[in-house]
Amino acid sequence: NAGVTQTPKFRVLKTGQSMTLLCAQDMNHEYMYWYRQDPGMGLRLIHYSVGEGTTAKGEVPDGYNVSRLKKQNFLLGLESAAPSQTSVYFCASRTGENTEAFFGQGTRLTVV
C-alpha cells in the first residue's frame, strides 16, 4: 500500500520552462489537494479537487493549473516557471467527512 506518491522528488527548472508534478493515491480517496510550503508561510493551498473531473482554486492559484482526469491522480502544472515558484510542494488526499488527510513526501522545486 503506497499511499500518496509524488513524482518527481526533486527538480531544477529554468525560468520560463514548464513542468507537471504528479500526485497518485491508491486509497480511492475523493478529495485531493496541492500545497506549497515556504519558510515562515506554512502550507498554502494552491488548488484542490472534490472528485474526479473537478477542481477548485485555493489561496494561491496564480501561475498553476491542475487536472483530475482520473480519480487516483491529481496533476499540478507550471506553464512558465518563475523563481517565486521555488518551493516544496505537497500533495494530500482524504475521503469522507472529517477524515484525516494523507500526505506525500513532497517535491522540492527550484526555479533558477
Add this chain to the structure above:
Amino acid sequence: GDSVTQMEGPVTLSEEAFLTINCTYTATGYPSLFWYVQYPGEGLQLLLKATKADDKGSNKGFEATYRKETTSFHLEKGSVQVSDSAVYFCASMNTGFQKLVFGTGTRLLVSP
C-alpha cells in the same frame, strides 16, 4: 475566507516541560479542526482532530479542545520529550466545500 493563525516559533523547551501552542481560526460555519506534525524531511501526519464544539482530541499525550466561543484549538502536552521536536500545524476544514487550510506552523525544539 477561512484561515488559521498560530503562534510564532520556535518554541524551545526542556524535556518534561509543559507545552502550549496557540491556534485560532476564522471560518464560515463550523469547521473541523486538526493538528498535524511534520518531522524533518517528511510530509505531514495527523496528530489529533476535533469535529464539533467542546470536542477534545488527544493522541500520544497531546490534547486540544475545540472552543467555539474563543474560536481556538490550542495544543497542549503535560511533559514533552526530545522526540517531540518537530513542526506542528493547526488546520481547519470547511465541511461544506471540503477546503483544508493550514496555519504557518510552529517549530518545537526540546532539549535534554
